[in-house]
Amino acid sequence: MYKFKPKKWKTADGLDNPDVTNGDRARWADEAVEAFKEETHDYADGICEENIADLLCDLMHLCDRERFSFDEALSTGRANYQAER
Numbered sequence: 001m002y003k004f005k006p007k008k009w010k011t012a013d014g015l016d017n018p019d020v021t022n023g024d025r026a027r028w029a030d031e032a033v034e035a036f037k038e039e040t041h042d043y044a045d046g047i048c049e050e051n052i053a054d055l056l057c058d059l060m061h062l063c064d065r066e067r068f069s070f071d072e073a074l075s076t077g078r079a080n081y082q083a084e085r
Contacts, residue, residue: 022084 033047036055063070 025084 030047033051033055036058037043037047037051040054042051060070062068063073
């Protein structure tokens, strides 16, 4: 199995970029969930926890297919979130 190496990757927005706000990050996530909803033909207004859970589930399937560790990616995501708070 592929070993996820978080130090190998930088965040997409660069944590050192002061022009990027957490509001920007939340907007990017919202756009990703909305795109996922459109792809899966969920036309309900707004997003909800179920949409996020469905996307996370499918990301787990993607990690399985690509032989990535979802748990390690999630751990890195949590660390990035803490750093960005």
